[in-house]
Amino acid sequence: MLIRVAGGEIIDPVNGRNGIGDLWVEDGVIVDPPPGAQPDRTVDATGCIVMAGAIDIHSHIGGGNVNTARLLLPEHHFAHLPRPGATPLSNLGWSTFQTGCLYARMGFTTVVEPAMPPGTALHTHLELADIPIIDKATLAVLGNDDFLLSLIRDRASSEMIEDYVAWTVASTRALGVKTINAGGAAAFKENVRTFSLDDVVPSYGVSSRSIVKTLQAAVTSLGVPHPLHVHCNNLGVPGSADTAAATMEAAEGVPLHLAHLQFYGYGKEGKRRFSSAASRLAELVNSTPEITIDVGQVMFGQTVTISMDVLRQYPARKNAHPKKSFIIDGDGESAGIVPYRYRKDFYGSLQWAAGLELFLLIDDPWRVFFTTDHPNGAPFTAYPALFALLMDREARRRTAENLSKPALALTTLPTIDREYTFEEIAIMTRAAPARLLGLKDRGHLGQGAIADIAVYRKDRDIEKMFAAAAYVFKDGEMVVEEGEITALRWGKTLRIAPEPDKAMLRRMESYHQERYGLSLDWFVFPDWAIDREEPFGEVPCIA
Amino acid sequence: MTVAWIGDRDALVQDAVGHAARLLAESWCPVISIDADVDGTRAAIALAGRVGAAYDHFDGESLARETALVSDSGGIFVSAGEVRRRADLVVVVGALPEFHHDYLRTLAETAPDLAERRTRDFFLVPDRGNDPPPAALDGQVTRLACDGADLPATLAVVRAQVGGRPVTTPVTNFERLCDALAKANYAAFLCSGHGTHHLALEMLQGLVSDLNRKTRAAMLMLPESEAGWGGTLVSGWTTGFPMRTGFAQGAAEHDPWRFDVRRMLGAGEADVHLWVAAREDSAPAHANGSTLIALTKTAEPVAEAAVTIPVGAPGADHDAVLYSSSRSTFVGRTAGAPSQLPSAASILKAIMEELPVKMDTRC
Numbered sequence: 001m002l003i004r005v006a007g008g009e010i011i012d013p014v015n016g017r018n019g020i021g022d023l024w025v026e027d028g029v030i031v032d033p034p035p036g037a038q039p040d041r042t043v044d045a046t047g048c049i050v051m052a053g054a055i056d057i058h059s060h061i062g063g064g065n066v067n068t069a070r071l072l073l074p075e076h077h078f079a080h081l082p083r084p085g086a087t088p089l090s091n092l093g094w095s096t097f098q099t100g101c102l103y104a105r106m107g108f109t110t111v112v113e114p115a116m117p118p119g120t121a122l123h124t125h126l127e128l129a130d131i132p133i134i135d136k137a138t139l140a141v142l143g144n145d146d147f148l149l150s151l152i153r154d155r156a157s158s159e160m161i162e163d164y165v166a167w168t169v170a171s172t173r174a175l176g177v178k179t180i181n182a183g184g185a186a187a188f189k190e191n192v193r194t195f196s197l198d199d200v201v202p203s204y205g206v207s208s209r210s211i212v213k214t215l216q217a218a219v220t221s222l223g224v225p226h227p228l229h230v231h232c233n234n235l236g237v238p239g240s241a242d243t244a245a246a247t248m249e250a251a252e253g254v255p256l257h258l259a260h261l262q263f264y265g266y267g268k269e270g271k272r273r274f275s276s277a278a279s280r281l282a283e284l285v286n287s288t289p290e291i292t293i294d295v296g297q298v299m300f301g302q303t304v305t306i307s308m309d310v311l312r313q314y315p316a317r318k319n320a321h322p323k324k325s326f327i328i329d330g331d332g333e334s335a336g337i338v339p340y341r342y343r344k345d346f347y348g349s350l351q352w353a354a355g356l357e358l359f360l361l362i363d364d365p366w367r368v369f370f371t372t373d374h375p376n377g378a379p380f381t382a383y384p385a386l387f388a389l390l391m392d393r394e395a396r397r398r399t400a401e402n403l404s405k406p407a408l409a410l411t412t413l414p415t416i417d418r419e420y421t422f423e424e425i426a427i428m429t430r431a432a433p434a435r436l437l438g439l440k441d442r443g444h445l446g447q448g449a450i451a452d453i454a455v456y457r458k459d460r461d462i463e464k465m466f467a468a469a470a471y472v473f474k475d476g477e478m479v480v481e482e483g484e485i486t487a488l489r490w491g492k493t494l495r496i497a498p499e500p501d502k503a504m505l506r507r508m509e510s511y512h513q514e515r516y517g518l519s520l521d522w523f524v525f526p527d528w529a530i531d532r533e534e535p536f537g538e539v540p541c542i543a
Numbered sequence: 544m545t546v547a548w549i550g551d552r553d554a555l556v557q558d559a560v561g562h563a564a565r566l567l568a569e570s571w572c573p574v575i576s577i578d579a580d581v582d583g584t585r586a587a588i589a590l591a592g593r594v595g596a597a598y599d600h601f602d603g604e605s606l607a608r609e610t611a612l613v614s615d616s617g618g619i620f621v622s623a624g625e626v627r628r629r630a631d632l633v634v635v636v637g638a639l640p641e642f643h644h645d646y647l648r649t650l651a652e653t654a655p656d657l658a659e660r661r662t663r664d665f666f667l668v669p670d671r672g673n674d675p676p677p678a679a680l681d682g683q684v685t686r687l688a689c690d691g692a693d694l695p696a697t698l699a700v701v702r703a704q705v706g707g708r709p710v711t712t713p714v715t716n717f718e719r720l721c722d723a724l725a726k727a728n729y730a731a732f733l734c735s736g737h738g739t740h741h742l743a744l745e746m747l748q749g750l751v752s753d754l755n756r757k758t759r760a761a762m763l764m765l766p767e768s769e770a771g772w773g774g775t776l777v778s779g780w781t782t783g784f785p786m787r788t789g790f791a792q793g794a795a796e797h798d799p800w801r802f803d804v805r806r807m808l809g810a811g812e813a814d815v816h817l818w819v820a821a822r823e824d825s826a827p828a829h830a831n832g833s834t835l836i837a838l839t840k841t842a843e844p845v846a847e848a849a850v851t852i853p854v855g856a857p858g859a860d861h862d863a864v865l866y867s868s869s870r871s872t873f874v875g876r877t878a879g880a881p882s883q884l885p886s887a888a889s890i891l892k893a894i895m896e897e898l899p900v901k902m903d904t905r906c
Contacts, residue, residue, distance in 0.1 A: 062780070064872065070779040071613045074797050094783035095795075119624070120872040126581060126864065127780045146628075146657060189629060189657075189729065191759045203657070314755075326617040329761055330871070331624040337617070515656060516624050517649055522867065522874050529864050529875035531582050531888075 001040045002026045003476065008045025008455060011426045012052065014444035018423060023050060025451040028476035032447045043478070045455050048470055051426050052445050053109025053452030055433035058229075058259055058294045059374040060306045061099050061113050061136070062127030064120045065328075065335045069304045069375075070094050072326050072337055100132035101485050102381055107454025107469040110433075110442060110494070113138040114178055114229060114259065115308050118145070119331040121172035122525040128493050129530045133479050135491040135537070137437065139229050140172045141308060143179035143211045144186040145332030147511060149204040152214055158221065159501075165218040166498035167508060171524045173495040173536055175437060176226035177219050178259070181233050182211035184311040185334040195311055196233050197246050208233055209250060220254055222498050223542035225438020227255035227292065232264055235312045240264040241277030251290050257436070260296025260373040261285075262355035272346060275410040278354040282361035285368070292436060293362070294369035297355035297386055299378035300348060302341045307376065310334035331516075342378070349407035351377075353400075357411055359390055360418045365427040366435070384467040390420040391462050438539055439494065451476035492537035548844035548851040556852060560890060563817070563836045563850045564897035567594045570815035572791070574804045576601035576828060578770050579821050579887050580857035581864040581873065584777040586891035587819050592782075593898055597789030597813075599804035600774055601820060601828070605767035607799050608744065609736035610775055610785045612764070618748035621731055621761035622871035626650070631658040632727035634666040635684070636734040636747055637694050639677065643735070643765045646869055648679035655729075664723040666716075668701065670694050670738065685723075687714045695743040702750040730760040737767035765868050770821055773866025773873065808833055818845075819887050821857050838887050855884035 005023040012018070024031050024039070060066050103111055111131075116124045116138040128136040142148055142165065151161050165177060183206060184195040190202050200207045216228040234243040244264035248256070258264075261281060269275035285291050302321070307313050310327060313336020317325040326337040342348045355377070362368040374380040388395045393416075400408055408414055420428075434443020441450050455471040468483025479487045509520040516522075527535070547559035554562075567573050573596040577587045591598045600606045612618065623646065626633070633650055654661040665684040667676050672688040689697040689712055703710050704717050705724070714720075724730060732747055747762060754760040766772035775785040782788055784797035787804075800806070805828045807813045818827040820839040827835055830847060837845035837852070840860070844851040857863030858876035861884070867874045 064776075067776055067779045068613070070783050071610065071775070071785055072617055074614055074784050096780045098783075119622075119870075122864065122873045122875065123776070126777075126873065130585075130780060189625075189759060191728070203659075324615070324617040326613065327619040327761075329619075329621040329625050329629075329759075331622050515628060517627070517653070518869065522870050525864075525875045526862075526877070528862055529873075 002034070002037060004039035004042045005045050005050060005453065005455065006042050008048045008050035009458070010050045010445060011422050012445040013423055013427050014431045015446040017445065023445060023453065025453070025473065025476045028451055030445055030447060030449045030451050043455070043471055045471070047458055049422055049456045049458055050445070051107070051454050052430040052443050052449070053454050053472065053474065054107050054429040055110040055437070055439070055443060056103070056108055056371065056380065057112050057369050057433045057436060058114045058371045059111050059380055060115060060376070061111055061374070062096060062131060063113060063116055063124035065115070065306050065308065065337060067127065068326050068328070069306050069337045072324060073304055073339055096127050096130040097132060100134050104133040104472055104474070104479055104485065105468055105483055106383060106466060107456065107472050108134060109452035109454070109472070109474050110135045110137070110439070112136070112175065112437065115180065116140050116172060116174060117308065117330055117333040118142070118168050118172045119333070119523060122529055125173060125493060125530055125535070129490070129532050129535050132488045133474055133491060135494055137175035137494040139176045139178040139226070140168050140174035141178050141180055141333050142168060142215060143182035144184070144334070149183070149186060149201060149206050149211070152206045152210055153204040158217060161214060162218045162221050163500040163504040165215065166222055167500035167504045169224070170497050170500060173493065175494050175496055175539060176224050176229060177215060178229035178231065179212060179215050180231040180307070180333070181208070181235070181309040181311055182215070183208045184233060184309060188311045188314065188334065189329055193311070197243055197250070212247070212250060216254055216256060224496060224498070225539065225542055226436060227257045229257045229259055231259045231309060235263045235309055238266050238268045238274045240266050241281055244281055245284055248284050248288050248291050251288065253290055255290050255292070258291060258293045260371065260376065261293040261358055262296045262298065262351065262377065265354035265358060270406070270410050274347065274350065276350055276354040276357060276412070278357035279361055279412045282358055285362050286364070292367045292369065293358070294371040295355050295358050296371055296373035296377045297359070298342050298348065298351040299372060299382040299385060300342045300344055300352065301378065302339070303375045303378055304337060304339040305376045306335070306337050308333050308335045310336045312336070313338050344403050346404045346407045349404035350410060352403065353408055353411040353413040356389060356396065357413055357416070360416045361412070365424040366432045368428060369433060369436070370429045384463040387425065387466045388462040391425070393417055393419055395462070438542070490532050493535055494537045494539050496539050496541050498541055547853065550849060551844045556885070559850050559852050560893045561897050563852070564894045566815050566834055566836060566849060567596070567817065567894065568898055570594065572813050573815040573817065574598070574807050574813040575817045575819065576804045577774050577819050578768070578825060579774065579819050580770070581773060581777055583819060583821065583857065583887035583891065584774045585781060586888040588778060588781050590891050590895050592790050592795070593895055595790045595793070596817070597791065597802040597804060597807065599787050599802060600768065600771040601818065601825060602768065602771070603786060603803060603805060605736040605738070606771040606775060606786060607803070608739065608741050609764060609766055609772065611741055611799065612744045612748070614785065616745055616748060619751050619755060619761045621763050623763060623869050624871065626731040626763050627653060627655070629655050629657045629729045630731035631655050631660045631662065632664050632723050632730040634668065634730065634732045635677065635680065636668045636698070636732055637670050637739040637743065638674065638737060639733065639735050639765055640737045640767055643868065644677050644679045646765070647677050651680055651683055658728050660726065660728065664727070666720060666723065668694065668697055685716050685719050687716055687720060689714045695740050695746055698743055698746040698750065702746060702753060705750060706753055724754070724758070728759065730754060730758070732760065732762045733765060734762060735765045735767050769866045769868050772868070776866065804828065819891070821887070823856060838890055840884065852890050853884055854887040854890055855882055857886065860884045861886050
C-alpha cells in the first residue's frame with residue numbers, strides 16, 4: 001500500500017529536512033515520492049510536526065526485576081485503572097500490554113530495556129515479546145559474574161574475554177553490554193558496603209576500573225555498535241560527581257556511555273552537604289567527545305526504583321515508600337527494588353534541577369539522551385511534561401516556584417534560558433539514539449528507513465502535544481490515531497549476533513556443569529521458547 | 544483428531560472446544576484454575592480476560608503465602624545457584640516439598656566454591672519440635688527447636704536470641720548456631736510457602752534483615768509449586784498482578800481473598816470452572832454445583848466434568864517454558880516423549896476463537 005503523509009512540518013535532521021512537505025510510505029518503508037503515483041491512502045498532517053518514531057535507549061520495561069516490582073506493589077497497579085488520569089499513581093503502566101500501548105501513544109516506536117541479567121535472559125525476552133507495537137532491545141549485564149572476574153584476575157587473554165562477552169551477548173540475544181557498579185554486587189556478597197572505581201572485589205583482587213576497562217575494550221574490539229553502557233559506582237551519594245568524572249576520564253578516548261548521569265550530579269556544598277554538580281559534569285561531557293550520557297531525569301511523585309546496583313539499593317531500603325523492598329543476590333548479578341516518592345523538598349528539588357541542568361548545559365544534542373531511567377527517576381509517562389520543561393523556560397520557572405529555594409540556589413538552573421528546538425528534540429530522541437545503537441534503519445525519515453513515524457498536532461501546550469500523537473506508524477502500519485491505539489501488532493527484539501569461538505562454548509558447558517551441576521541448556525534458551533513469529537531482528541556489528 | 548468428551552460421550556476435539564466456549568460465554572461467574580507452562584498460563588489469562596473470569600493457581604494457598612511475602616513486605620532473597628556456590632551456612636526452615644530434597648542433597652554433597660570456607664554447616668528449624676530432618680541432610684543437621692512452640696514462635700525466639708534479647712525458653716543448640724553464624728560468610732535460609740505460616744515467613748525475613756546489619760544472609764524461597772510460581776510471574780507481566788485476579792469488572796482486579804478460586808467454588812459463587820492441569824496426578828477442586836471443563840492429560844473423561852479435553856504435559860508431550868526452582872527462573876524444556884496431544888495453550892486459544900465476540904487477543 002502506498003501512503004502519503006501530506007502537508008506536515010517534517011523534521012528530519014539526518015536528511016536535512018526541516019519544513020512543510022510530504023512523506024511517502026510503501027510496504028513498511030519510507031520511499032522517495034513516486035513520480036505520478038496516486039497514494040492508496042492520504043493522511044492529512046497539516047498543522048502537524050512529523051518526526052521519525054522516537055527511540056528510548058534506557059527504560060526498564062521488562063524482565064525479572066521489573067516483574068518483581070509488579071508483585072511487590074500490586075496496590076500501585078490497582079490504582080492504575082479505576083482512577084482518573086490526573087491523580088497520583090495513575091500512570092505507572094505496569095503490564096507489558098500497557099507498556100507498549102502507552103509508549104506508542106507518545107510516538108515512541110523502539111525502546112531499550114537496559115539491564116538484562118544473562119542468567120534470566122529468557123524471562124526478559126518472554127516479557128519483551130509480550131510488549132505490543134514497539135520494537136525492543138536489551139543490554140546484557142556483565143561485571144559481577146565469577147567467570148569474568150576470574151578471567152580478569154587470572155590475566156586471561158583479551159581474545160578469551162572477547163569470546164566470553166560474545167558468547168554472553170549472542171546467547172542472551174542482546175544488543176549490547178552494560179556494566180552496573182562493576183564489581184559492586186560481587187563485593188556486596190562478600191559483605192562490602194561501599195565500592196568506588198578503584199576498590200577491589202576482595203576474593204578476586206580486581207578493581208571496578210579494571211572491569212570497566214576490560215569490558216570497554218572487549219565491546220569495542222567485537223564491533224558492538226553501542227559503546228559499553230556504564231552505570232557508575234556511588235550512585236546517589238553526595239560527591240558522586242567525582243566518581244562520574246573519574247569514569248569519564250577513564251574512557252581514554254574510546255566511546256563510553258554513562259547512564260542516568262543525573263544520579264551522579266551531586267556535590268557536597270551547602271549546609272546539608274548535598275548540592276548540584278551537574279554544571280561541572282556537563283562541562284566535562286562537553287569537553288570529552290567520546291562520552292555520551294543519558295540523564296535519568298527526576299519528576300515528582302510516586303515511583304519505584306528498580307536497579308541491579310544492589311549496593312545502592314540495600315541502604316536505600318530505609319527511605320522506601322511504602323515501607324517495603326526486595327533485595328536479591330542472584331547468579332552473578334543482583335538487584336534491589338525499592339519504591340520511592342520524589343517530594344518537592346530540598347532533595348527532590350535539587351535532583352529535579354540537576355537533571356535539567358545536564359539537559360540544558362550539554363551543548364551537543366547528539367550526546368545527551370532523553371530518559372527518566374524509567375521508572376527510577378519517573379515513569380516514562382512523564383515524558384510529555386519533561387519535553388515541556390526542556391522546550392519552555394516559562395514551564396520551568398512555573399514549576400520552580402513551588403520547589404525548595406535553598407535547593408535551587410545550589411544549582412545553576414535559574415540562570416539558564418536555553419529552550420530546546422524541535423530539531424534538537426528530533427536529534428536527541430530519534431537520530432542520536434539510532435546512531436548510538438547502530439540502528440541505521442530508523443531514527444530518520446530518509447528513503448529506505450522503516451516507516452516508524454510520529455505525527456504530533458502542533459499545540460502551544462507542549463505537554464499535551466507530546467502526550468498523544470495525532471498519528472503513529474510502525475513499519476508503515478498506522479497504530480495510533482488521535483491518541484488512541486487503532487491496531488495491535490508484535491514488534492521485534494533487536495539483537496546482535498557476534499560469533500564466539502567454539503572452544504568458549506565447550507568451556508561454558510564445563511563451567512556450568514561443574515559449578516552449578518546443571519547442563520548449559522539450563523542457562524541458555526532455544527528460539528522456540530519465544531512464542532512469536534520472528535521474535536528477533538538482527539543488527540550487524542561494525543566490521 | 545484426538546478424542547475428547549462431552550460428559551462421558553466421545554466427541555471431536557473441535558466440538559468439545561465449541562461446547563466449552565458456549566459454557567464459558569453463558570457463564571455469569573466463570574473461574575479458571577491453572578497449573579500450566581508459560582504459554583498455557585498466558586492463554587488461560589487471556590481467556591479469563593475475554594470471559595470475565597477469575598483465575599488462580601489450582602492449589603493456590605501455598606502460592607498465596609509465597610506471593611504475600613513479596614507483596615506485603617518484600618525481603619532479602621538469594622537464588623538457588625548462588626546458595627550452592629556461596630552459602631557456607633544453610634538453615635532449613637519448616638518442611639520443604641519433597642521435590643526440593645534433591646536440591647538439599649546437592650547442597651549436602653557439594654562445597655561452596657565461592658566461599659572462603661569450603662564447607663557448609665546445616666541447621667533445621669522444624670515445623671514441630673519432633674519432626675525428623677529431611678533424609679537428604681540426615682546426620683549433618685543441627686536442630687533448633689523450642690519446647691512446645693510452633694514454627695513462627697520458634698523463629699521469634701531465634702531472632703530474639705540472635706538480637707541479644709532475653710527469652711524464657713531458649714532454642715536448642717543456640718550456641719552452635721552462634722558459632723556457625725560467627726564463622727559464616729553467607730547464611731542462606733531455605734523455606735517454602737508449603738505449610739509454612741505467613742507469619743513465620745515474615746519473622747524469618749526479620750531475622751535475615753537483622754543479620755544483614757553486620758554480615759550477609761538471605762532467604763531462598765523454594766516454591767511449593769514450580770508451575771504455580773511460574774504462573775504468578777506470568778500473571779505479573781500480563782496483568783500487573785499475581786494470581787487470584789479477576790476480570791469481572793472488565794479490567795483486571797487483584798484480591799487474594801475474593802479471587803481465591805477454591806474458596807469461590809466451595810462457596811458456590813462460581814458456576815463454570817475451567818480446570819487447566821499440567822500434572823497428571825492432580826484433581827479439580829470441589830465443584831459445589833459448578834460446571835467443570837477439564838483440560839488435563841487423561842485417557843478417560845474426568846469424573847463429573849461437562850467437557851474433558853486431553854492435553855499434553857508440558858516438557859514431556861510438547862516443548863515448553865517452565866519455571867525451574869533450581870535455576871530460580873524460566874527454562875525451555877524440549878519434549879521428553881513427544882506425542883500428538885495438543886498443548887493446553889492451543890486448546891485455550893481454540894476456545895477463544897469460538898467465543899461469540901471477536902477482538903484482539905492480548906496474549
